[in-house]
Amino acid sequence: MNLTITNIRRSNSDKPETLTIENGLIKGWNLEEEGDTLDGNGATLVPAFIEPHAHLREPGQEQKEDLASGLAAAAAGGYGTVISMPNTAPVVDDPAIVRALIEKAAALGLARLRPAAALTRGQEGEQLAELALLAEAGAAVFTDDGRTNENARTLRLGLEYAHSLGIVVSVHAEDAGLRAGGVMNEGFVSEALGLPGNPAAAEAARIARDIEICRMTGGRLHIQHLSTSRALELVKAAKAQGVNITCEVCPHHLLLTDEALRSFDAVYKVAPPLRTQSDAQALLAGLKDGSVDCLATDHAPHTRAEKELDMLQAPSGIAYIEIAFPLLWTNFGAELGLAKIVELLTTDVARVLGWPAPSLEAGQPADFTLLDLETVRSVDPATFKSKAKFNPWVGQDLKGWPMLTVVGGQVAFERKI
């Protein structure tokens, strides 16, 4: 089965080129045209993005999202691979669930699913899950995300065990006691609004602890959705000392601050919370200087009815995987450049996960996305594949839209013009 895509550009060149794929692999560049042919219309070809942190909600919460809607949304966002979080109902702590998810997702022909599994049984944070069996079933990451790892000893044991399996452990790093009932960043805005605050110190204190555990075990620890300037300083210092720690940052923590909560609109309620402008600036600087390892959207869909509840009751989470690249390119394209943004969404994620670097050379898997870097389009929720037809950027004009996403040689998404 052959497919040829003509009239495309690579990110480092303006020259129109032709890519041929065969049997799911890249056959080569600028070969004789054969088989089906697609016109790339001059768009830019980059490796398909890898999402290290998404909530696809299956099994058990299909009213929010399911594999079909979530993986379609990912493909529409230019993502070829998605790490799904295990805080479903039931929790993904059983090898049979991992196998079932992978099998079901593979049949959909959308983005590729690599489930994360729970580090501990039931994500309770006490007894390790069957990590070797979960790894054998295809678990890509171990995490109790959605829950914090309050028992430091369990995290220690998990890091040691997972490291011997060659798998990274990722953590939602917040001290649950300090966070208490906080529903937004603790600071001037939370006090003015009278909403319970979640202090930056909850994140920093927990990361300080986890750095010591990572140092002690020599394991591979990944900090999810790092949100504060202080926490980034701690990670930076730990890296300088050779601690094997990485961190991800979410676009919403770069683009929004706690000021957004003045609307009392729970669409802005997210965990960890939107922080201050100086935190956002520090995170952006961290992307530039390499102290932040990669980007993650923490795609966390909920129903509209749930997000219309008051700020205390509404669940946390923003879902926007299908507009993540347009948001990044529109807002930070000039500052970071295309190559850097793509790296943070591809090569850097692979490095964090211990995977081979994605490549567009002959013989590599045909996982790529075509980006229209110029055309401005309005964010239209009617086009969303996700079940969450809302997010903070609806109606905004963005550029950098993925036009075609190919996963394993198959077209997983094609934007209708």
Place this chain on the structure above:
Amino acid sequence: MTSPKPRHLLDFQDWNVERLAALLDNADTMLQVLDRPVKKVPALQGLTVCTVFFENSTRTRISFELAARRMSADVVSFAAGASSVSKGESIRDTIEVLSAYKVDAFVVRHQAAGAAHLVARYSGKPVINAGDGRRAHPTQALLDAYTIRREFGGLEGKTVAIIGDVRHSRVARSNAELLPKLGAKVILCGPATLLPRELAAESVTLTTDPREAVGNADAVMALRLQQERMDAGYVGSLQDYARVYQVNEDLLAFAPNEAVVLHPGPMNRDVEISSETADGPRSRILAQVENGQAVRMSTLYHLLVGRN
């Protein structure tokens, strides 16, 4: 009064000094109505006011309902006790249903900050915030301001000390928003665990020392301290709190002679305020209750009569 007339009373952000002064001036008329043998005027005849209390508060609800009835409005009440509103039912659903009954205004109490804003978004009718979480309780602040104004003839240059659980208090936040607009200074005072530093602003200062707080105060307001704050570890015990922060005659010895004492109620006698002080000559606590009804009548009048 060039700015548009506010449609709601959610907090004081849209209310300028002239509007606020007019509302308080009008409360004088309402107080006179309350002194008549027949305490009823036809101002809101034909209009229906709906009180929606997601959180229980009998006194505030009665104050609003009487205020509406004395102006000849029809009143209906929606009391969402824990049993009647299943957990998770949205404000939107409740308010859209009540709106379909064609009520003309909503008075809302809810445990979540911002809830009154959500009601305003979905109701299409004027909304009076009767307390949303820690956020705001604007008619309480208005009645406090009105009580001080009646006492001293005005608020310009006055100092109001608010002592107690500032962190969890919508009364403190609303007063800290309103009183500076009317020219008064606010001193917030309480144990450090209950006194968020972020509340400091122009004309709003903080201190953990109650003697300092009352030193130049024209009015001293004690805030209710709830047992659940002990349980959450903010203070060691009610006794530990009361030893330092109770508003009593010993503390008021450090205040000016003419200073009056306020409390938003309900009181925990001999915790945040001594019985002697609550019942003593400085106390204006019952005057607050009476003024509250007049201020709420005035608020309803401002929002429902002569709109645009």
